[in-house]
Amino acid sequence: MKSGIKPLLILITLTLFLTIAGISGQNLRQVGEVQADSERERIVLLDEVLRIHDNRRDIIFKNPRRFTLLDDGSILFMDHPYLYRYDENGEFLFRIFKLGSGPGESKRPDDYYFDGESIYIYSWIPPKIMEFDLDGSFIKESEAPDNTFVYVGYIDGKIYGIRDEIRYSEFIKREGFFDTPFTIYEISSDFKKQTQIFDIPVQHYIKNSHWWRRVMFTVVPYEHYLFILRTSEYQVDKLDLQTGEIERTIKRPYERIKSQEDESIPDFYKQAPKNLLPPPFEYVWDIWWIQAANNSLYVFTSTLKEGNRLIDVFDMEGNYIDCFFLQFPENNMKHNPVHSLLSEDGFLFIPEENYETGRVSIGKYEIKDD
Numbered sequence: 386m387k388s389g390i391k392p393l394l395i396l397i398t399l400t401l402f403l404t405i406a407g408i409s410g411q412n413l414r415q416v417g418e419v420q421a422d423s424e425r426e427r428i429v430l431l432d433e434v435l436r437i438h439d440n441r442r443d444i445i446f447k448n449p450r451r452f453t454l455l456d457d458g459s460i461l462f463m464d465h466p467y468l469y470r471y472d473e474n475g476e477f478l479f480r481i482f483k484l485g486s487g488p489g490e491s492k493r494p495d496d497y498y499f500d501g502e503s504i505y506i507y508s509w510i511p512p513k514i515m516e517f518d519l520d521g522s523f524i525k526e527s528e529a530p531d532n533t534f535v536y537v538g539y540i541d542g543k544i545y546g547i548r549d550e551i552r553y554s555e556f557i558k559r560e561g562f563f564d565t566p567f568t569i570y571e572i573s574s575d576f577k578k579q580t581q582i583f584d585i586p587v588q589h590y591i592k593n594s595h596w597w598r599r600v601m602f603t604v605v606p607y608e609h610y611l612f613i614l615r616t617s618e619y620q621v622d623k624l625d626l627q628t629g630e631i632e633r634t635i636k637r638p639y640e641r642i643k644s645q646e647d648e649s650i651p652d653f654y655k656q657a658p659k660n661l662l663p664p665p666f667e668y669v670w671d672i673w674w675i676q677a678a679n680n681s682l683y684v685f686t687s688t689l690k691e692g693n694r695l696i697d698v699f700d701m702e703g704n705y706i707d708c709f710f711l712q713f714p715e716n717n718m719k720h721n722p723v724h725s726l727l728s729e730d731g732f733l734f735i736p737e738e739n740y741e742t743g744r745v746s747i748g749k750y751e752i753k754d755d
Contacts, residue, residue, distance in 0.1 A: 428693060429709045431733060431750035433716060437475040438746050444469075444480065446745040449736040452726035453499050455519075460726075460734065461504065462747075466494050468506060470521065475749075479521030482506065489515055489523035498539040507537045507546075514576055529576040535567070540626060541609040544572040546579070551589055551596050560592045562599060562663070569611070569624070582629045585622075587615050590663035597661055601670045607677035607701075619671040621684065623703065635682065635703045641668040642687050676727040681706070685722040694722060709754070717741060718748065 437460075439446040446464055453461040458473030470478040481504075483490045493510035503524065504517045515526040534546035548568050556563040564586040570579040588599045603614040610632070613622040619639035625632045644666040674685040680701050688695035693710035700706050713720045718737040725735040733750045 427709045428712050429696075430753040431711065431713050432753055433714055433748055434732070434751050435475050435749035436746050437471050437749070439744075440477070441744075444477070446736070446747070448724075449745070449747055450724040451497065452724070452734050454726065454728055454734070455499075460747075461497070461499060463494075463497060466491070468494075468497055468504070470519075481517055481521045482515065482523070486511055488526060489517075491515070496534065496537040498537050498544065500539045505537075505539075507534060509533055527575055530579070534570075536604055537572075538604075538606055540606040540611065543626075544574065544576075545582070545611075545626065546570045546572050547585075547604065549587075550584075551591075556589075556591055557594055557596075562588055562590055564588050565596075567602070567615070569626075571626075582626065583624060583631075585613060585615055588617075590661070592661050592663075595661050597663060599663065601672065603675060605675050605677050607682075610701075612675055612677055612682060614672055614675050617666075617668065617670045619686075621672070621675055621682065633703045635699055637697070637705055639671050639686070641671060643667070644669050674722040674725060676725065678727045678729050683727055685711075685725075694720075713750070716748075 449462045449464045449469075451461075451463045455461065459470055459478065461468065461470050463469075466484060467480050468482070469480050472478055481489075482494070484492060486492060491506065491508035491510065491513075493508065494506050495509045497504060497506045499505070502519075504519070504521075506515045506517070507529065508515065512529045512531045513526050514529050516524040518524055534548050536545075536547040538545050546569070548570065549565075550568050551557065551565040554563070554565045556565060566584040567587050568584050569582040571582055572579050587602055589596045590599050600617045601614055605612040605614075609626050611624040611626055613624055614620075615622065618641075619636050621635040623632045623635060624630070669687045671687055672684055673687055676683045676685075682699040682701070684697040684699070686695045686697060690710055693712045696709055696711050697705065698707035698709075717740050719740060720735060720737055722735065725733060727733055731752045733748075733752060735748050735750070736745060737748050738745050
């Protein structure tokens, strides 16, 4: 990073230790804790350097997500049902695509991936893959199996998809909380061949053949690994896509935060049918978001202190090497870490909402950790 976080340098100054009670037999790479000292109160400042706005006419941001930073500094992201590209100065370049069923059109797009040369949009309805160039022009499309992948990504030269298998599970007719698999597939370039890699158990609440995911689910690719957040507790799994095995589980002792009705998880059940609502949460989710950059895993926890969010840092081996509180400037913005992107050169891209106007924009912040 230019002037960003330097976790590996901090490693030599931190004392790592295992909490004896309950974890004495576990590997330090799985469970570690930074000693409670002055480092734990360290504040890392964010300095706003750019803001990406909609035009409030034909482009209105609602929920920007799935950010991809290109080599020229431009950024791709989805804001359903569209995919956008803005340049390094925050200027609009293009929006794709049209709603419909014809070539280059979709009624229900779900995800996209970028292979370094072209942009591919995965459509649920109709099921197909559409290819676009970096100017947003349609190239071609091909049919895709009706598998309703919840994630599609291009990782280490291969295409991977994650499918929610709940509708095919033995629990679909039952009522209550059940762990059902999200299955990771390696997918051929024409999407006709799909090889099962791994099953991820994810908790759902099921009632009347309907379901609602009960936990945070996030996947973050890095090199040939996939970091998986699939629980409400402090745990991140590191999957090696080359072997199809969980290389290690990253976690640490964490004091859970009791859920309160007015601050539990805003809008999480906003779209759930009334006859499906599960019991309230006992605790908020320990981890809100994860990001991988500079050979480190950054864990955005639920812990807040004076509005600053606690970030834990692990190296790629799962060692807990740093922690700090992230402080945003006072700019009247609601800062939700979910769907943010941490770049390799020390910048944070994050969707935000203005408290007064409700207008959504994307802030770009430089990380100041001097």
